[in-house]
Amino acid sequence: MEIHQTETNNKKLLTWFKSSITAKFVITGALTLLLMIPLSLIQDLIKERETRQQDVVSELNDKWGNEILLYGPILKVPYKTYQESVIFNEVTQQTEKKQSTQLKYAYFFPKTLDINADVKTTLKKRNNYETTVFAADIATSGSFEIPDFSSKSIAAEDIVWEKATLEIKTTNLKGLKSEVKLNLNGNTYNFETKANGNSQLDALESSFIALEDLPNTTTRSFDFKLAYNGSKSIRFIPIGKLTNVQMTSDWKHPKHTGSFITQSKRTTENGGFEANWKLLHTNRSFSQQYFRVLPNLNQYAFGTDFIIPLDEYQQSERAAKYGFLVIGLTFLVFFLIQTLSKISIHPFQYLMIGIALIMFYTLLISISEHSSFFKAYLIAGTAVIVMITLYSKSILKNLKFPVLIGTTLTALYSFIFVIIQMENYALLVGSIGLFIILGIVMYVSRKIDWGFDSAQPVVG
Known part of the structure; x- marks a missing residue:
């Protein structure tokens, strides 16, 4: 009897876990934090390449004149x-x-x-x-x-x-x-x-x-x-x-x-x-x-x-500093779509999307070493946006939400590109942009019920 009761409670807990908005939000947040590990490795890679650049530049300057x-x-x-x-x-x-x-x-x-x-x-x-x-x-x-x-x-x-x-x-x-x-x-x-x-x-x-x-x-x-x-x-x-x-x-x-x-x-x-x-x-x-x-x-x-003023490594470093924002907002868009449309998205699919967002920075660094930063940013951004948009189409089973995701990512990458090109007004523009994004998120999520639903487990 006790074993049967335990199995019943476990099933109720699993059912609640799968249907709870709070649980899904916690998992999404945990995945976002997990992806900060490879993002920090990307930032270390940028610093390493920048140090190498400084060594070469110092050697060139020393031969030409200081x-x-x-x-x-x-x-x-x-x-x-x-x-x-x-x-x-x-x-x-x-x-x-x-x-x-x-x-x-x-x-x-x-x-x-x-x-x-x-x-x-x-x-x-x-x-x-x-x-x-x-x-x-x-x-x-x-x-x-x-x-x-x-x-x-x-x-x-x-x-x-x-x-x-x-x-x-x-x-x-x-x-x-x-x-x-x-x-x-x-x-x-x-x-x-x-x-x-x-x-x-x-x-x-x-x-x-x-x-x-x-x-x-x-x-x-x-x-x-x-x-x-x-x-x-x-x-x-x-x-x-x-x-x-x-x-x-x-x-x-x-x-x-x-x-x-x-x-x-x-x-x-x-x-x-x-x-x-x-x-x-x-x-x-x-x-x-x-x-x-x-x-x-x-x-x-x-x-x-x-x-x-800003070489490719400085710009890449500034772009990587916004990595948490890009990953967090992209996951938030998927989370809101999942919550409002009742479409299920597996944590593994979130992970794949996050890795694609991380790959943007490796593409950006490697391409910018052989071309201008603008071309590198355009190629890397386009590749990642197309990949995530096509992947989301297979997840969400329609065209409306993937278009929304592609448009959101395009606007987000464009916003970050504008910020990293600025020197005097980067903080002002960034603050205004983040304030507007926060307002949009608050408006879209205003009707979400964050309480426990009817599927919550009852232990006893």
Whole structure:
């Protein structure tokens, strides 16, 4: 009798489980969470491929030329300092004073500094990976005023003018494609590489400046040109009392960065940009001259990053972040159709649909490595939508619901594509879209009875 009662209760429990909306919803939710495991593996795959891309890009950039940080010229003038020491003379048994002379260096920045940078960009590819590199022609001109040694009480006779030089600080010496020559007061001075010591920047130093070219009695003008192969960015440090920088390029996606904003910028006819910076010495918190040690001024750099705003891996990663939303909403559509139409859908069929949705991301990554992201997204999305629509036709036994599912998936994938293309308005558009989707789901599900129906088991 007890065995028969147990079997009866089990049958009632199974009947309730098959017909209960709540039970079906729980199973659908559990399958959605289960599919997060392969989705997380897909996200790991995207990161792995992106890391590989970054390694290849770094190798390409290193061979072509890395980022550029440039400032100079700097007038470097040695001066004498004296130090007295007391020594004991063992012969006379008396102490004696001895004076030693040491050379220290004073550094003076230009009075005016005008920089004109013309940058031409090129896409470099290796296998499935690409990076942006550029060739930059940088023309610099300006003037030096008479150095002021009075603030340190340095006597005129202690200034070693005949050993004064000029220095240019820069990165990416490998990318330099021209000899470094500077015209000062009508005469040309060559530069040689100098050991950078602990500095992050390399130094180029000129030969000794002729006395007649020095700004020791009057202002002297200078100009020089540099040609670089570089990548990633170009930045400058505003060491002039008045610094003017103009940069033009054919790159369509500039990102102006650093401690100072552009004075003006505009888009050129070829889709590139023209940007201008104008800075006074009062706009920054460092001096026009330094004695003994030249500080690290990298924090004051400004310029432009030449970046690809969203490459295929970044876009694929952003698309995968919406994977939970796609799977959850697709299952929700099937669940609502199943509930409202009383058509039975087996958990295995939900699983097949979920795996098809996961396959979208593997198709997207693999195709985008050989084509544009848009084409990859279109091909992968179309393939998955057609597959799920045809599969749902065999499940739902009519044409109306499969068309609804195909239309819903098309709208959902289109919505996600729009979001991942945006940068500034992605959160706003995504929030509005999700709010509308929530409203539609609430409206469609408003008449569903979530309580236990008549088939619920009675144990006793």
